Amino acid sequence: MxxxxxxxxxxxxxxxxxxxxxxxxxxxxxxxxxxxxxxxxxxxxxxxxxxxxxxxxxxxxxxxxxxxxxxxxxxxxxxxxxxPVLDHPSVGSCLISGTGLTHLGSMEQRAQMHTDVTEKTEEKKTDSQKIFEMGLQGGKPSLDSRGVQPEWFYKGNGAILRGHNDFLDIPDFTDDGGEEPEIVGCYIIDDDGIPCRIGFTIGNEWADHQMEKVNYLWLAPSKMRNCAVGPELVTDEKFQNIQGYCRITRGDEEIYHSGQLLTGENHMSHSLSNLEDHHFKYPQFRVPGDVHLHFFGTMKLSFPNRPSFQSEDKIEINFGGMGASLINRVRQIPPSITPTMVKKG
Structure with a gap:
């Protein structure tokens, strides 16, 4: 359905x-x-x-x-x-988060992004390479045991959610955005505090890879952007072998095509149950009535294989079995160096 x-x-x-x-x-x-x-x-x-x-x-x-x-x-x-396919009537009760380094391609791109600042780590492996290998070794445990934890990040609450054909913003304090074509798990916590997965949807996680490249410790703020989900919530997807693509156009010109994207458990270093366990093991994520949208990562980004985004660039993400493509347009907010001021209460 x-x-x-x-x-x-x-x-x-x-x-x-x-x-x-x-x-x-x-x-x-x-x-x-x-x-x-x-x-x-x-x-x-x-x-x-x-x-x-x-x-x-x-x-x-x-x-x-x-x-x-x-x-x-x-x-x-x-x-x-x-x-957006799922939200909460109160934006503060919708939590948006995600995991990364769950796909082989993402590890390779992240390692290249961080090599300059981590090349002296043990055996010259980046932290990205190390955590990905941890997933390969312990990310798919038996159902009665807990596996190794994945990377985890917070994006925001329901205020950052965007739907199909909506804008994804490049904020006034940064120079670029970055699409991340992913599958998103959609959850509601029931009256007994049990997380209920109601389905999956297509997501564009939208982050700032230029910022992340400067220093990998800026990964957390690079995620603090709006994101898009939809257009359809698929209630019966088994999340095993999902194939898709991402394309970016500027007017009539295609400026990027991902080629084939692979996701689902068959193409990941962690099982779905392990990713869900390491998110919902925290009691604060099992508050009855809350909504959770959890991004499961991607194998490939357009960064740095495209020009910087401009307003009205169109991003299309399609995954087989997930319904219609998710389409969004880029909107550049005019740059500003004026700081956000805080007043005494």
Whole structure:
């Protein structure tokens, strides 16, 4: 089952079910389902998954709209537009995080990025190489044991979430952005504090690789950017062998194509269960009602194999079995060296 969230100007927020080239308006069945979040809570409190719960409703009576029309629309379009696949009614209760160095290609690129500042490490291996090898050796444990922990990073809360056809910003305090084509795990913590994976979606993690290249200890602030997820939440993806691509265009010119991208457990140094364990082992990440979006890493970045991004550059990410491509445009915020001021409270 593939779900989306969208907005219609005259009706407000909606949850939809993809049915070929149509979107079944689930909010037309129950007006309380303005967020996938609320649909999950209702299903979970009835002891069912979203998919099983919806089987008890007659979807044929619901309104439908053109999916192609939504895919072509932008925020504010009078015909409606697509929202991020999962969020929380309160942006502070949606936590966005991720893991990296889970794919072979990512380790090679990261090691090259950090060689200048880490070439004197033990056996001339970078920290990136070392942590990737730790994953190869202990990242896929048996289900009854805990494996080695992966890299982990924080991105922000729901305020940084963007949807399909939305802008990804290059902030006023930096010179570039950087796409990261990934699969994202989508989770809601139930009333008992148990993390529930409701599905996967395509994500563009959007970071600043120029900043990271200066010093690898700047990796943490390089992640503090907005990001995009969607357009579809896939509830039955097995996350084993997913193939895709990323392409960047500037007007009619293609300035980057990734070639084949591989992700899923078959192409990673960690199992899905190990990545989830090392995120949700922290009690503060199991607060009932919270939403978590967790990026699982990528095998390849365009940096440094493209010119610097410019406003209106278009980034398209596609993964087989994950529904329609995620498309975003770049927006350069005018540079500024004016500091952010704090006043006495």
């Amino acid at each position: 593939n779900l989306i969230q969208f907005e219609l100007p005259k009706k407000g927020r909606r949850v939809g079910l993809i049915n070929k080239d149509k979107v079944v308006d689930l909010t037309d069945i129950n007006t309380a389902w303005t967020h996938t979040y609320y649909l999950f809570l209702e299903a979970n409190r009835n002891g069912k998954t979203i998919t099983a719960y919806l089987e008890g409703f007659s979807l044929g009576d619901a309104d439908t709209i053109s999916y192609n029309q939504l895919l072509a629309s932008y925020s504010g379009d009078p015909n409606g537009w697509i929202l």
